Amino acid sequence: MKKISFILLTALLVVALSATTLAVTKTSAKTGNWNTASTWTPSGVPAAGDLVIIANTHTVTVNAAKTCASVTINTGGILTMTTFGLTIAGPWVNNGTFNAGTGTVTFSGTAAAIAGTGTGNFYTITLPTGINTLTINTSVVCTTFTMPQNTTNGDINTVNITGSNILTVLGVLSIDRISTFNVNTGTLNAASINMTGGSGVNQANLIITTGTVTVTGNIAFLGGITTIQKITLGSGTLNVGGTFDADGTLTVGTGTVNFTGTNQTIPPYTYKNLTVSGSGTVNLSGITVNGDIAVIGTATVTLPPTCNDLTVNNSNGITLNSATTISGNLIFTLGNLYLGNYNLTLNGSVVGAAASKCIVTNGTGVVSRSITAGNFTFPIGSDATHYNPLRIANNSTTAKTYTARIVTGTTPIGSAKTTNTCGQTWIITGTSADTVAFSWNTSEAGTALQAGLVGASAWRSDNGNDWIEQFSITAVGTPNATTVTGVTSFSSWIVGTGGSLPVEMTSFAAAAQNMNAQLKWNTATEVNNYGFEIERRAIASNAWEKVGFVLGSGTSNTAHNYTYADNNLSAGKYAYRLKQIDNDGAFKYSVSTEVEIIGVAKELKLFGNYPNPFNPSTKVQFAVPENGNVSLRVYNIIGQEVATLFDGAAEAGNIYTANFDGSHMASGLYFSVLEFGNQRITHKMMMTK
Numbered sequence: 001m002k003k004i005s006f007i008l009l010t011a012l013l014v015v016a017l018s019a020t021t022l023a024v025t026k027t028s029a030k031t032g033n034w035n036t037a038s039t040w041t042p043s044g045v046p047a048a049g050d051l052v053i054i055a056n057t058h059t060v061t062v063n064a065a066k067t068c069a070s071v072t073i074n075t076g077g078i079l080t081m082t083t084f085g086l087t088i089a090g091p092w093v094n095n096g097t098f099n100a101g102t103g104t105v106t107f108s109g110t111a112a113a114i115a116g117t118g119t120g121n122f123y124t125i126t127l128p129t130g131i132n133t134l135t136i137n138t139s140v141v142c143t144t145f146t147m148p149q150n151t152t153n154g155d156i157n158t159v160n161i162t163g164s165n166i167l168t169v170l171g172v173l174s175i176d177r178i179s180t181f182n183v184n185t186g187t188l189n190a191a192s193i194n195m196t197g198g199s200g201v202n203q204a205n206l207i208i209t210t211g212t213v214t215v216t217g218n219i220a221f222l223g224g225i226t227t228i229q230k231i232t233l234g235s236g237t238l239n240v241g242g243t244f245d246a247d248g249t250l251t252v253g254t255g256t257v258n259f260t261g262t263n264q265t266i267p268p269y270t271y272k273n274l275t276v277s278g279s280g281t282v283n284l285s286g287i288t289v290n291g292d293i294a295v296i297g298t299a300t301v302t303l304p305p306t307c308n309d310l311t312v313n314n315s316n317g318i319t320l321n322s323a324t325t326i327s328g329n330l331i332f333t334l335g336n337l338y339l340g341n342y343n344l345t346l347n348g349s350v351v352g353a354a355a356s357k358c359i360v361t362n363g364t365g366v367v368s369r370s371i372t373a374g375n376f377t378f379p380i381g382s383d384a385t386h387y388n389p390l391r392i393a394n395n396s397t398t399a400k401t402y403t404a405r406i407v408t409g410t411t412p413i414g415s416a417k418t419t420n421t422c423g424q425t426w427i428i429t430g431t432s433a434d435t436v437a438f439s440w441n442t443s444e445a446g447t448a449l450q451a452g453l454v455g456a457s458a459w460r461s462d463n464g465n466d467w468i469e470q471f472s473i474t475a476v477g478t479p480n481a482t483t484v485t486g487v488t489s490f491s492s493w494i495v496g497t498g499g500s501l502p503v504e505m506t507s508f509a510a511a512a513q514n515m516n517a518q519l520k521w522n523t524a525t526e527v528n529n530y531g532f533e534i535e536r537r538a539i540a541s542n543a544w545e546k547v548g549f550v551l552g553s554g555t556s557n558t559a560h561n562y563t564y565a566d567n568n569l570s571a572g573k574y575a576y577r578l579k580q581i582d583n584d585g586a587f588k589y590s591v592s593t594e595v596e597i598i599g600v601a602k603e604l605k606l607f608g609n610y611p612n613p614f615n616p617s618t619k620v621q622f623a624v625p626e627n628g629n630v631s632l633r634v635y636n637i638i639g640q641e642v643a644t645l646f647d648g649a650a651e652a653g654n655i656y657t658a659n660f661d662g663s664h665m666a667s668g669l670y671f672s673v674l675e676f677g678n679q680r681i682t683h684k685m686m687m688t689k
Contacts (some may be wrong), residue, residue: 002393006157009234009364016245016359020125022258027538029312030632030667031585034603037599039321041181041217044068044637045268046067046068046303047067047068048067048068048069048089049067049068049069049160050068050591051068051069051070051072051073051090052068052069052071052072052131053072053312054071054072054073054074054077054078054079054096055076055077056074056075056076056077057076057077057178058077058078059077059078059079059080059081060075060077060078060079060080061080061081061085062079062080062081062082062086062103062133062188062223063084064084065084065085065086065087066084066085066086066087067087067088067089067091068086068087068088068089068203069088069089070088070089070090070091070092070093071086071088071092071093071260072091072095072096072108073093073094073095073096073116073118074092074095074096074406075095075096076096077095077097078096078097078098078099079094079096079097079098079099080099080100080101080366080629081098081099081100081101081102081103081105081123082101082103082462083101083102083103083221084103084105084269085102085103085104085658086104086106087106087107087108087228088105088106088107088112088130088569088645089108089109089111090109090111090112090113091110091111091112091113091114091115092107092112092113092114092115092523093115093116094114094115094116094117094118094119094120095116095117095118096118096119096475097119097120098119098120098121098122099120099318100120100121100122100123100142101123101486102123102124103123103124104123104124104126105122105123105124105125105126106126106127106128107125107126107127107132107134108128108130108132109133109311110132110133110634111133112132112133112134112135113134113135113136113137114134114135114136114137114138114140115137115138115514116138119137119308119571120380121140121141121142121143122141122143122391122600123142123143123144124141124142124143124144124145124146124149125140125142125144125145125146126145126146126148127146127147127156127157127159127179127667128148128152129150129157130155130157131154131155131156131157132158133157133158133160134159134160135159135162136158136159136160136161136162136165136167137162137163137165137188138165138166139165139166139168139516140166140167140169141168141402142163142166142168142169143168143169143170143171143172143247144169144170144171144172144173144174145167145172145173145190145632146173146174146176146183147159147168147174147175147198147204148174148217149176149177149178149179149181150176150177150178150179152178155178156178156179156180157178157179157180158180158181158182158270159180159181159182159212160177160182160184160558161182161183161184161185161187161188162184162185162186163185163186164185164186164187165186165187166186166187166188166189166577166676167186167187167188167189167648168189168190169188169190170191170194171191171192172192172384173188173190173193174194174195174196174408175190175191175193175194175195175196175205177196177204177208178203178204179204179205179471180204180205180207181205181206181207182207183207183209183210183211183212183213183236184207184209184210184211185209185210185211185673186211186668187211187212187213187214187240188211188212188213188214189212189213189214190215191215191514192211192215192219193206193215193219194241195219195231195248195314197622197641203230204230205230205231205232205253206230206231207231207232207233207234207399208231208232208233208234208236208237208238208240208255209234209235209236210234210235211236212236212237212238212239212262213236213237213238213239213391214239214241215238215239215241215242216239218247218686219231219240219242219244220479221340224236225688226243228435229250230249230250231249231250231251231410232247232251232253233250233251233253233255233257233272234253234254234255235254235255235259236255236256237255237256237257238255238256238257238258238262239258239260240257240259240261240264241259241260241261241278242261242264243264243265244259244264244265244266244267245269246267246269248267249270250270250271251265251489252269252270252271252272252617253271253272254257254272254291255272255273255662256272256273256274256275257271257273257274257275258274258275258276258277259275259276259277259278259279259282259569260278260297261278261279261280261525262278262299262644263279263280263281263282264278264280265283266283266284266286266541267287268285268286268287268288268289269288269396270287270289270504271287271288271289271290271291271292272289272290273289273292273294273306274287274289274291274292274294274589275293275296276293276294276295276296276297276299276301276314277292277296277297278297278298279297279298279299280300281299281300281301282299282300282302282583283301283302283321284301284302284303285303285304285305285321285322286304287304288304288306289304289306289307289308290308291307291308291309292307292308292309292310292311292328292539293307293308293309293310293311294309294310294311294313294331294601295310295311295312295313295314295318295335295625296311296313296314297314298314298315298316299314299316299320300316300319301314301316301318302318302319302321302322303319303320303321303324304316304321304322304324305321305324305325305426306324306325306326306327307323307324307325307326307327307328307421308326308327308328308365309326309328309329309330309331309348310328310329310330310331310337311331311333311486312330312331312332312333312334312335312336312337312357313333313334313335314333314334314335315334315335315336316465317335317336317337317360317384318335318337318338318339319340319341319363320338320340320342320344321342321344322341322342323343323344323345324342324343324345325345325347325350325565326344326345326346326348327346327347328347328348328349328351329348329351330346330348330349330350330351330379331350331351331352332350332351332352332354332358332379333352333357334357335356335357336358336359336360336381336384337354337358337359337360337410338358338362339360339361339363339365340362340365340407341360341363341364341365342363342365342497343365343366343367343368343371343403344359344365344366344367344368345367345368346367346368346369347369347370347409350368350377350379350401352386352418352444353377353379353387355381355385355386355387356384356385356387357377358381358382358387358389359378359379359380359381359389360380360382360383360384361367361380361381361382361405361406361407362382362383362403364393364405365405366403366404366427366429367380367403367404367405368401368402368403369401369402369403370399370400370401370402370435371392371393371394371401371402372394372396372397372398372399373394373395373396375391375392375393375435376391376392377389377390377391378392378402380404380406380426381406381407381423381511382406382407382408383408386406386408386424386444387479387569387671388406388422388424388426388427388438388439388440388441388479389439389440389479390404390406390428390436390437390438390439391435391436391437391439392428392433392435392436393434393436394431394433394434395434395436396434400430400431400433401430402426402428402429402430402433402490402644403428403429403430404426404427404429405426405427406424406425406426406427407424407425407427408424408425409423409425409524417466420446420496421445421446421494421495421496421497422440422444422445422446422480422494422495422496423444423445423446424440424444424494424495425492425493425494426438426492426493426494427491427492427493428490428491428492428493429490429491430486430551432488433487433490434486434487434490435483435484435485436483436484436487437481437482437483437484437485437486438458438481438482438493438495439479439480439481440479440480440481440482441479441480442480442674445480455495456482456495456496457482457495457496457497458470458472458478458482458484458494458495459493459494459495459496460491460492461469461491461557462487462494462535463493469574470484470657470673482495482564497531498683504588505521505522505523505524505578505580506523506524506559507520507522507524508519508520508522508578508590508593509521509593510520510574510576510593510594510595511595512595512598513594513657514595514654514657515567515568515569515570515571515597515653515655516566516567516568516596516597517536517566517570517574517576518563518564518565519534519563519564519565519566519576519593520561520562520563521562521590521621522559522560522561522562523553523558523560525557525558525562526552526553526554526555526556527555527556527580528554528555528582528583528584529551529552529553529554529555529582529583530551530552530581530582530583531545531549531550531551531552531580531581532549532550532562532578532580532581533548533549533554533578533579533581534546534547534549534550534564534566534576534578534579535547535576535577535578535579536566536574536575536576537574537575538572538573538574539572539573539575539594540573541570544678547566548564548566548578550564550646552580552581553639554583554651556663559672561598561648569597570586570597571597571598572597573594573595573596573597574594574595574596575592575593575594576592576593576594576595577589577590577592577593578590582674600657602625602652603623603625604622604625604674604676604679604681605622605623605624605681606620606621606622606632606674606681606682606683607620607621607671608621608683609656609660609683609685612685613686613687613688614685614686614687614688615687615688615689616661616662616663616687616689617659617662618659618660618666618685618687619657619658619659619660619662620632620645620654620657620658620659620660620672620683620685621656621657622646622650622655622656622658622674623652623653623654623655623656624650624651624652624653624676625648625652627650627651627652627674628650628675628676629648630646630647630648630649630650630675630676631646631647631650631674631675632644632645632646632647632658632672632673632674632675633645633647633672633673633675634660634671634672634673635666635670635671635673636669636670636671637668637669637670638666641661642670645658645659645660645672646658650676660685662671664685665687666678666689667687667688667689668686668687669684669685669686669688670684670685671683671684671685672685683688
């Protein structure tokens with residue numbers, strides 16, 4: 001009964017004091033009260049072992065280093081620190097207001113804790129040497145957090161973040177040797193983390209169980225010996241925004257390391273799950289990932305040799321830097337996966353593939369897949385915007401491995417889309433399969449193929465030269481699908497109109513040479529090509545006339561170059577076109593090209609060189625009004641003669657062409673000078689290398 005009365009009396013005393021004065025409750029080893037103290041001085045309060053309660057309406061200012069058992073700031077109470085430190089052995093509970101100044105709060109002992117719902121941030125939090133534990137039971141913000149070096153291996157400093165609480169370190173979190181920072185279920189956000197170690201068990205530790213650590217700056221392992229600092233990751237997440245030194249050990253459970261910065265270097269640890277959500281250029285080719293990789297930022301990323309699941313959620317896509325195997329699922333959310341010259345092996349499913357979200361076979365690299373008693377769709381495209389998936393079905397119970405890639409053009413070496421094809425070539429290897437389906441969009445097809453979708457056929461070439469039409473069924477839609485059954489071998493495949501393949505012309509041009517027109521054209525492929533009729537018309541006329549014929553190359557997958565000279569023309573402008581004729585008489589016209597023939601004037605004429613600027617050679621033409629000796633020389637900018645292009649007799653009525661080769665000269669301005677009798681003409685020429 002006396003004990004109850006004593007407790008009640010004490011409670012009433014605290015309530016009475018809280019209304020008007022500062023209440024300092026002390027342990028049984030202390031006596032007396034400091035009811036009016038508002039500033040802690042060296043001779044003031046508190047002392048070691050005191051339980052400090054700052055009551056409502058009261059303000060306390062720390063003007064000297066103080067030590068106490070605990071601090072409680074009640075609602076309405078204010079604790080203000082200046083530059084002096086405060087050491088606390090037990091709990092810190094702030095339900096009022098805390099002004100940190102630049103002072104340091106040191107938590108010592110094994111019962112130190114931070115709690116409360118008040119306002120105010122710490123400046124510096126530290127643990128002393130020895131065996132100390134700080135439990136953080138509320139969200140805390142501080143400028144710096146230090147765990148200094150212990151001098152004895154048996155002394156260990158430990159920090160625990162509990163629940164959903166967040167510790168935010170605006171500056172540097174320093175974990176020195178023989179200290180452990182434990183992130184349980186809470187979150188640690190730090191601008192930088194410095195970990196310093198020694199040797200053996202004399203090391204700093206960062207342990208992440210199911211919590212999350214976000215580092216916007218750097219994680220620096222500052223020890224001089226490798227494998228001396230440890231970061232242990234359970235099922236939580238470690239977010240790294242800056243550099244992550246490799247001078248230490250990273251032990252991962254099922255957690256994820258997420259690199260969020262720009263142009264980061266990924267240290268060569270073994271990761272379970274790895275996420276790149278930053279920007280710039282990130283190279284993963286030298287690391288090991290035993291779990292999943294997710295690229296969800298804008299960084300240009302190169303992959304490691306193996307991973308489980310791969311998620312592509314990146315507008316810049318992912319680029320292979322070595323042969324890569326994805327044993328799990330390939331998931332497309334945003335961006336492409338670029339092979340370049342490296343091969344990709346897929347063992348799992350592909351999710352979300354579409355245009356601009358697929359595997360781009362932009363080099364010699366291929367997609368490889370083993371298929372057993374089922375089918376698989378190769379999610380491939382020839383560039384960043386095309387998507388032309390290939391489905392292969394194997395009805396056999398024997399596993400068969402296939403590779404596939406796709407290139408733009410109607411042959412493996414072609415580059416132009418013709419009117420008769422879908423403008424893509426699939427290159428496939430593997431043993432026989434049951435069914436192969438090629439997908440293509442109407443917008444990719446030439447006009448002839450668009451007009452005859454039902455008749456679209458698949459064509460196969462075993463040697464790259466001879467193309468054989470296959471039996472096929474075409475389903476009209478977007479995308480269109482041409483399906484071939486009973487496939488027995490693989491090579492190069494295209495989709496085109498039934499009955500014949502086109503001649504794929506890659507260029508057609510005309511140039512004037514004296515009073516002649518020189519025509520040149522090139523083809524990448526030809527099938528059933530009898531030849532080309534050359535037609536000409538004057539620009540002022542609408543009538544075309546046949547002026548010549550050049551024999552074609554029949555059926556060929558080899559590039560061919562053709563020329564034709566239309567001689568002795570009158571001055572004027574002309575248009576030319578080609579009439580390509582098949583062996584069966586079918587024909588089609590090329591686009592036209594124009595050329596201007598300049599008549600020879602009855603005067604001395606020096607034509608401008610072509611090309612100009614040039615690198616390293618150019619052509620110079622001239623004409624004379626009457627027969628006689630003429631010279632054509634080239635001078636540099638300081639007037640030195642560097643070449644004689646012509647020196648001798650010339651006849652009127654002709655246009656003479658000379659070639660100037662400046663391969664052994666420097667870039668700059670040169671002058672062509674034509675002299676005939678007492679006449680002299682000069683033109684400027686610019687060489688740029």
